[in-house]
Amino acid sequence: MNIHFIxxxxxxxxxxxxxxxxxxxRMPSECALRLVEIALGRRGKGADIAxxxxxxxxxxxxxxxxxxxxxxxxxxxxxxDTEQLSxxxxxxxxxxxxxxxxxxxPEGLSDTCLQQANGRWSLSALTMPHPLVRVVxxxxxxxxxxxxxxxxxxxx
Numbered sequence: 001m002n003i004h005f006i007x008x009x010x011x012x013x014x015x016x017x018x019x020x021x022x023x024x025x026r027m028p029s030e031c032a033l034r035l036v037e038i039a040l041g042r043r044g045k046g047a048d049i050a051x052x053x054x055x056x057x058x059x060x061x062x063x064x065x066x067x068x069x070x071x072x073x074x075x076x077x078x079x080x081d082t083e084q085l086s087x088x089x090x091x092x093x094x095x096x097x098x099x100x101x102x103x104x105x106p107e108g109l110s111d112t113c114l115q116q117a118n119g120r121w122s123l124s125a126l127t128m129p130h131p132l133v134r135v136v137x138x139x140x141x142x143x144x145x146x147x148x149x150x151x152x153x154x155x156x
Contacts, residue, residue, distance in 0.1 A: 001030070001031055001092060001093050001095075001096070001097070001098055001099060002031075002032050002034055002065075002098045002099075003027075003031065003032065003033045003034065003098070003099045003100075003101060003141065004034050004036055004063075004064065004065060004068060004098060004099065004100045004101070005033055005034060005035045005036065005101050005103070005134070005137065005138075006036045006038065006060050006063050006064065006100055006101065006102050006103070007035065007036070007037055007038065007102075007103040007130070007133075007134060008037075008038050008039075008040055008056050008060070008103065008104050008105035008130070009037065009038075009039075009040050009105060009130055009131070010037045010038075010039055010040070012131050012134070013131060016131040016132070016134055016135060019134075019135035019138070019139075020035065020134045020135050020138045022138075023135070023138035023139045023141070023142045024138050026142050027141065027142060027145065028145075031093065031145055033138060033141060035134070036063050038056060038059050038060055038063060039059070040052075040056070040105050041053065041055050041056050041105070043106070049107060052105075053104075053105075053107050053108075053110045054110055054112070056104070056105055056110060057109065057110025057111075057112045057113045058110075058112070060102055060104075060109075060110075060113055061112065061113060061116060064100045065098060065100070067097055067098065068097060068098045068099060068100040069092065069095060069097045069098070069099050069100070069118050070099075070100045070102065070116055070117045070118050070119075071099060071100070071101050071102070071117060071118065071119050071120070071121055072102045072109055072113055072114055072117035072119070072120045072121070073101060073102060073103045073104075073109075073120075073121050073122070073123065073133065073137070074108065074109060074114065074120040074121070074122060075108075075122050075125065075127070076120060076122065077119070077120025077121045077122035078119070078120060078121060078122060079121075079122045079123075079124070079125075080121070082140070082143060082144065082147060083147065085140060085141075085143075085144040086143075086144040086145075086147040086148050088144070089141070089144040089145055089148060090148055101121075101137065102117065103130060103133055103134070103137070104130075105130065106130070123136055123137070123140075
């Protein structure tokens with residue numbers, strides 16, 4: 001199973017690239033984490049935010065490979081502890097399809113993305129900066145997989 005991590009935003013700070021990269025490279029090839037960056041729509045004075053959000057959503061959906069199960073990262077989604085996420089990971093892997101994880105920009109995901117998603121995952125009730133989400137998701141996916149494989153990384 002490939003995990004297509006589709007995120008709004010490019011040109012991340014080096015700490016984000018290094019943190020994400022560290023956990024992405026630890027993922028085994030049979031569960032590879034692949035980052036797809038989608039350019040942020042125009043923001044600023046006089047910008048049409050609703051239109052930018054729609055455009056971002058269309059570009060995100062176009063980046064999803066055919067046949068993927070789609071999971072939207074959304075504050076209103078399900079919150080899992082590590083063991084529950086590990087169980088979800090086992091289900092996704094058993095499903096046989098690739099997984100697309102969608103992370104929106106400053107205003108979140110478009111309604112179209114949320115409607116197309118097969119489910120929603122909430123990392124926390126807290127609001128996190130989107131660059132940090134990349135690192136947290138990569139680490140949590142690695143942790144969930146290490147738990148499934150009885151690797152000593154996860155110690156609870």
